Amino acid sequence: MKTEIKRIVIVGGGTAGWLTACVLAAELDLINSDFSITLVESSDINPIGVGEGTWPTMRGTLKKIGISENEFISTCDASFKQGSQFINWQGQTATNPVYAQDSYIHPFTLPQDFQNINLAPHWQEYSEQVNFADAVSSQSVLSKLGKAPKLITTPEYSFISNYGYHLDAGKFSGLLKKQAKDKLNVNHIIDNVIAVNNDKNADISDIETEKNGKIAGDLFVDCTGFASLLIGKHYNIDFISKQHQLFNNTAIAIQAPYNDPNDDIASCTLSTAQSNGWIWDIGLQSRRGVGHVFSSEHTSTEKAEQQLRQYLTATLGLKKAEELTSRTIKFNPGHRKKFWHNNCLAIGMSAGFIEPLEASALALIEQSAMFLAEQFPKNRSTMKIIAKRYNQTTSQHWTQIIEFLKLHYVLSKRTDSQYWFDNVATESIPESLIENLELWQHQYPYHADQVARNPLFPAASYQYVMFGMGFKSSSITKRNNKIIQQKAQQLFKENIQRTQQQAAVLTSNRELLNKVKKFGFAKI
Amino acid sequence: MATQKLVNNIDHKDTKIITERSATYGDDIWFTQTFPAEFRSVQAYYPIFFTKDENTGKFLPVALFGFEQNENLFINDGLWHVPYIPLMHARAPFLIGKQTLLEDGVEKLQRVLFIDENHPRVNTEQGAPLFLEFGANAPYLENMANMMETLHHGMQDNDVFIGRLVELELLESFTLDVELNDKSKHQMLGFYTINEDKLAELSDDDVAQLHKDGHLQAIYMAIASQSNVTRLLLLKNAALGL
Numbered sequence: 001m002k003t004e005i006k007r008i009v010i011v012g013g014g015t016a017g018w019l020t021a022c023v024l025a026a027e028l029d030l031i032n033s034d035f036s037i038t039l040v041e042s043s044d045i046n047p048i049g050v051g052e053g054t055w056p057t058m059r060g061t062l063k064k065i066g067i068s069e070n071e072f073i074s075t076c077d078a079s080f081k082q083g084s085q086f087i088n089w090q091g092q093t094a095t096n097p098v099y100a101q102d103s104y105i106h107p108f109t110l111p112q113d114f115q116n117i118n119l120a121p122h123w124q125e126y127s128e129q130v131n132f133a134d135a136v137s138s139q140s141v142l143s144k145l146g147k148a149p150k151l152i153t154t155p156e157y158s159f160i161s162n163y164g165y166h167l168d169a170g171k172f173s174g175l176l177k178k179q180a181k182d183k184l185n186v187n188h189i190i191d192n193v194i195a196v197n198n199d200k201n202a203d204i205s206d207i208e209t210e211k212n213g214k215i216a217g218d219l220f221v222d223c224t225g226f227a228s229l230l231i232g233k234h235y236n237i238d239f240i241s242k243q244h245q246l247f248n249n250t251a252i253a254i255q256a257p258y259n260d261p262n263d264d265i266a267s268c269t270l271s272t273a274q275s276n277g278w279i280w281d282i283g284l285q286s287r288r289g290v291g292h293v294f295s296s297e298h299t300s301t302e303k304a305e306q307q308l309r310q311y312l313t314a315t316l317g318l319k320k321a322e323e324l325t326s327r328t329i330k331f332n333p334g335h336r337k338k339f340w341h342n343n344c345l346a347i348g349m350s351a352g353f354i355e356p357l358e359a360s361a362l363a364l365i366e367q368s369a370m371f372l373a374e375q376f377p378k379n380r381s382t383m384k385i386i387a388k389r390y391n392q393t394t395s396q397h398w399t400q401i402i403e404f405l406k407l408h409y410v411l412s413k414r415t416d417s418q419y420w421f422d423n424v425a426t427e428s429i430p431e432s433l434i435e436n437l438e439l440w441q442h443q444y445p446y447h448a449d450q451v452a453r454n455p456l457f458p459a460a461s462y463q464y465v466m467f468g469m470g471f472k473s474s475s476i477t478k479r480n481n482k483i484i485q486q487k488a489q490q491l492f493k494e495n496i497q498r499t500q501q502q503a504a505v506l507t508s509n510r511e512l513l514n515k516v517k518k519f520g521f522a523k524i
Numbered sequence: 525m526a527t528q529k530l531v532n533n534i535d536h537k538d539t540k541i542i543t544e545r546s547a548t549y550g551d552d553i554w555f556t557q558t559f560p561a562e563f564r565s566v567q568a569y570y571p572i573f574f575t576k577d578e579n580t581g582k583f584l585p586v587a588l589f590g591f592e593q594n595e596n597l598f599i600n601d602g603l604w605h606v607p608y609i610p611l612m613h614a615r616a617p618f619l620i621g622k623q624t625l626l627e628d629g630v631e632k633l634q635r636v637l638f639i640d641e642n643h644p645r646v647n648t649e650q651g652a653p654l655f656l657e658f659g660a661n662a663p664y665l666e667n668m669a670n671m672m673e674t675l676h677h678g679m680q681d682n683d684v685f686i687g688r689l690v691e692l693e694l695l696e697s698f699t700l701d702v703e704l705n706d707k708s709k710h711q712m713l714g715f716y717t718i719n720e721d722k723l724a725e726l727s728d729d730d731v732a733q734l735h736k737d738g739h740l741q742a743i744y745m746a747i748a749s750q751s752n753v754t755r756l757l758l759l760k761n762a763a764l765g766l
Contacts, residue, residue, distance in 0.1 A: 152581035153714070519580040522690065524697055524716070 003380045005218040005343075006035055011193060011207065011230060012223030013041025015169055015362065016348025018176035020221055020369040022065040025184035027373035038187040038215060039180070040207065045227070052282045052289045053081055053269050053359035054164040056108050059157045061366050067179055069156040070520040073513065075175050077168040077284045080150075080509055082143045082161060083107035084358065085268040089278075090470050091414030104131060104468030105143055105268060106358075108162040110460045111136035112491040120444040120463055122488035132467035135492060138499035143267040145503055148512035156521040160502060164359075166269070166282045166289075189215065196234040203343040203380075204230065219377070222346040226353070231336055231346035238337040242402055245428055246409075247295035247419065248277050248355040251329045252305050256288040256312055257320075265509040269359065272311065275417040277304065279311050280356065285513055293355045298419040301328060339394045340387035343380070345372065352398060357405045360456065364397060367456070396452045403433045404457045404465075410437070411469035440466070441473050527642040528619060533659040536639065541617065541664065542651040545604040549616075549644050552599070554590035556613040559678030560685050560742035567749035569598075569606040571756065574686075574695055574716040583686045583695060583716065585746065588756065591702055591710055597759035611675045617643030618668050620676055635676060637669055685739050692730060694722050694743070702757060705766035718747050 008024060010017050021039050028035045062072055072078060087103045111119050123135045133140035139161050142149070149163035180186035191209035199205040206216040222230035231237050243249055270281035277294025292308040305326060312321035335352025339345055347368045354360065371390055377383035410429055414420040422428060432451075439449055445462040529535060545551045555575070558566050563585075566572055570587040577584055587610045589596040598605050621638035624631050639646065652664035661669075689695050696719040700712040723743065726734075734740040 151578070153576035153578055154581075515580065519582060522576065522581055522583065523693075524695060 003218065005377050005379060005383060007217040008035065008037045008219045008221065009207065009215055009217035010037065010039040010221040010223055012225060012348070012350070013039060013173070013177070013190075014223060014225055014348065015173045015176070016225070016350075016365050017041070017221075017223035018173050018180055019061075019362075019365050020223060020347050020372070021180045021186045022176050022184060023061065023366070023369035024373050024376075025180060025186050026065045028376060030185040036187065037185075038189060038217070040189045040191060040193065040209065040215060042192050043190050044192060045225075052169055052284070053084075053166055053356065053362070055359065055363040055366075056162050056164045057363055057366050058164050059159075061370075063157050065176075065179060066183060067175065068523075070516060072165075072175065073516050076165075076171045077286050078172075079166045079265050079284055079513060080148055080267065081108075081164045081166050081269060082139050082149055082267045083109075083269075085143065085266075085270050086408065086465075086468065087270060087272040089271075089273045089408060089412055089414075091273070091412050091416070091420070104464075105133050105140040106461060106464040106468065107133055107137055107139035107143065108164065109137040109139040110458065111463070112495055114458075114460055117484065117487060117491070118444055118446045119488055119491060120446075120467070122485065122492075123467075126492075127467075127472075133464055134499075136495060138495060138502050141499050142502055142506060146264050146267055146508050147503060147506040148267070148509045149506075150512070151505065151507075152512060152515045152519060152521065154521065155524050160506065166284055168284055168289075193229060196230060201342075204234070218343065218380075219383070220344040221372075222344060222350045223348045225349040226331070228336075228346065228350040230344045231339070231341060231350055235341050235344065237341055237346075239332070239334060240337055241332055241334040242354065243297075243333050245402060245430055246333050246354060246405055247297060247422065247428075248293045249331055249333055250296045250301060250304070251291050251293040251331070251355075252301065252308055252326050253289065253291035253329065254308060254312065254324050254326045256290050256316060256324060258287065259316065261286070262510060265513070267509060271357065273412070273414065274304075274307050275299070276419040278357070279308060281311075283509075295419055296330075298417065298422070335398045338391050339368075340390045342387075343383060345387070345390065347372075351394070354401060354405065357408060358401070358457070358461075360401050363456065364401070367397065368394065393454075397456050399430070399432065400452060400456050403430050403436075404461065406430060406433055407462065407465055408469070411466065411471055436462075440471070444473075528621070528638045528640050530621060530623070531618070531637045531639050531654065531665070533655045533661075536654050537659065538648040539639070539654045540647055540649065540651040541654070542645045542647065544602040544651075545599045546602050547594075547596075547599075551604070551613075552594045552596050553613065554593055554595050555586040555588045556610050557584050557682075558587045558610045558612065559585065559675075559682045560739060560745075561674065561678045561681060562611060563742045563745035563749075565608045566610055567745045567752070569608060569752060569755070570610070570749065571752040572746040572749040574689075575714055576716075583690065585682065585685075588753075591700075591712060591756065591760060595760075597756055597763060611671055611678070615668070615671060615675060616640075617645050618672060620672050635673070637665075637672060681738075684737065685742060688734065688737070688739060689718075689743075692722065692726065694719055696722075700753070702753075702760075704757070704764065705761045706764075717750070718743055720747065 010021050017039055021037055025037055030037060062069065084106045085103060086106065090102045119136045123132055126135060142161055149161040150159050154160060181188050189212055191212045193207050193209055195208040196204055197206050197208065204220045206214040208214050220230055222228065265283040272279045274292065274294065276299035277292060279290065279292045282289040290312060292304050294304045309321045331353050333354050336346060339351050348365050371393065375386050377386045406429060409423040412420060436449060445459045445466065447459055450459055542549060558572060563572060566587045570589065572585055572587055574583045575586050576582065589598055617640045619638040619640060621636045623634055623636045625634050653662050654665045656662050695716045697716050700715060702710045731740065734743065
């Protein structure tokens with residue numbers, strides 16, 4: 001059992017496969033070591049290409065794998081994303097004038113000095129004058145103004161206002177493939193897997209392909225998407241459905257053109273709640289990616305598509321909105337019971353999939369690939385320990401994703417369909433969320449109520465969504481520490497200044513992207 | 525109305541250029557662009573650093589005149605107190621224009637001298653005349669025309685020079701911390717300088733190529749020019765009476 005782990009075989013050539021290959025190859029320094037990575041891509045299967053939104057973590061990931069930001073932006077039709085804007089989620093026009101429009105932003109930037117001070121209680125007394133996000137960070141205001149997160153003089157991957165990307169998933173996986181093959185020494189085999197063989201310990205010894213015969217390896221990564229060839233079909237690891245908590249199980253996607261090639265590009269992913277789901281709207285450089293994700297238990301595909309086209313009519317006019325072709329994707333929301341079994345782990349949709357409400361798909365792939373790269377097992381016996389930890393961490397991530405996504409629903413006051421009533425039914429709410437909601441009646445979310453060590457969503461994200469949704473607690477005891485109060489006042493004041501300064505110098509996304517394509521960002 | 529016009533002895537027969545140096549005439553700048561061919565003259569008086577063009581993000585070498593916006597420590601009482609003014613600034617109110625001319629029946633693009641008629645230096649009352657009595661170029665204009673030619677070639681060389689510096693990773697960002705005699709501290713951000721560690725590690729081939737292009741000399745001139753920060757500091761202390 002002291003076999004060294006040297007040969008890695010990745011099955012699947014979508015974004016998950018290539019991203020994992022790149023991260024691993026960069027970390028293991030393939031060029032100067034005796035590790036090998038082989039990626040087997042089926043010739044028959046078209047990658048599904050979900051996930052057009054990333055988190056800010058993607059900047060670090062791209063840098064790590066040696067892709068220049070200029071190249072990434074030009075080849076992937078990419079634009080800057082500063083957060084998500086949720087429209088019509090509250091479901092009622094509250095008496096509070098701040099919420100006259102049913103819309104709030106969950107920005108990527110943490111509240112000012114978040115490590116040291118919880119601004120939420122101090123903001124509460126101004127909640128009639130300014131919304132939470134605008135009070136504690138500049139990003140939501142910049143986003144509403146359609147501002148870019150940086151200047152052309154800002155170096156590659158640096159920022160003035162924290163950002164991730166919107167990207168064309170197909171082009172992105174093409175760029176990763178090129179990087180993996182040309183720069184990172186990853187072997188690429190295009191072939192169909194016809195069998196998976198075990199050794200006497202029930203580890204996968206090799207996969208059999210149509211043309212290339214047996215491909216042996218020490219570690220196998222299942223990136224085969226919904227097919228889940230290794231972890232699902234071969235190992236029969238249980239799938240845990242979460243449809244009873246997050247109902248959405250179907251998506252209709254449409255690629256929509258801009259009316260004018262120089263139309264403004266939104267700084268956030270727009271997420272507009274519908275009667276039985278919500279519509280995403282992502283602005284790339286050359287087009288928008290728009291889609292309706294909904295619960296087929298609550299409405300029909302025809303009805304949902306009609307709503308999507310109606311949404312598009314507002315910007316494109318009736319004729320164009322009717323003409324565009326759509327694609328329907330069905331999915332079972334949930335994840336595997338285990339993600340790493342024997343010498344095989346699943347990354348990407350083979351591990352699980354959930355509606356893209358907080359763009360967690362690519363972020364989770366990055367997390368998984370980084371974990372594997374950093375904790376790469378030296379031999380078969382340490383693999384056991386690492387696999388156990390990987391399963392714990394990944395389970396925690398899934399639990400948190402589901403809890404956090406559900407938070408968006410349970411705080412809604414929409415009453416226009418059974419869907420929204422079902423969403424607030426106690427039996428549909430994860431236990432941990434019920435507990436947290438009870439706690440938050442008496443205390444503001446902050447670091448202490450986070451159970452996980454490295455949570456995917458920090459307490460700040462909970463604050464942005466809760467206060468964005470108009471959450472108000474009735475029974476929080478007010479604390480009157482003078483020094484902390486003064487500190488909070490100062491931070492609020494600084495934030496107003498910073499917001500004004502940044503708004504004055506930053507240009508629109510379109511203007512900056514045009515400059516990037518013409519001049520590029522400098523490396524320093 | 526276009527205010528940039530081709531310099532000619534009909535429209536501009538009475539035009540004069542005020543040569544006084546002061547804020548009124550746009551001399552209150554804290555740096556201006558420079559280029560390798562004038563580094564030798566520039567480094568005698570000014571620190572040479574690099575900054576990014578705010579419209580393109582491209583690096584530019586600049587000669588520094590002060591520590592903050594609108595501060596030019598070299599002007600005083602209508603004079604610029606050192607003998608060399610970087611050409612990019614000295615050229616005002618002139619610009620380089622392009623004109624298509626027919627030469628032996630062939631269309632040729634030629635550089636021509638334009639003047640910004642709205643520039644505060646431009647008038648008909650005082651200063652250096654552009655043309656002599658019978659329409660010939662005045663010495664001042666001849667001098668300007670030569671200067672613009674040098675500037676044009678300097679700008680072209682700049683693109684190559686900067687391209688090499690970026691490629692060889694010879695630039696690094698730095699923050700200039702300045703402490704005045706009254707102990708007040710000032711910090712200047714957004715400037716770059718030569719990375720001397722990287723410079724020391726260059727391969728023989730790279731060094732030879734830089735030398736051939738005249739850029740090695742420019743690099744060392746830029747490094748040497750940093751000692752002029754002390755001169756700026758003296759001027760600043762003096763200006764504040766410290």
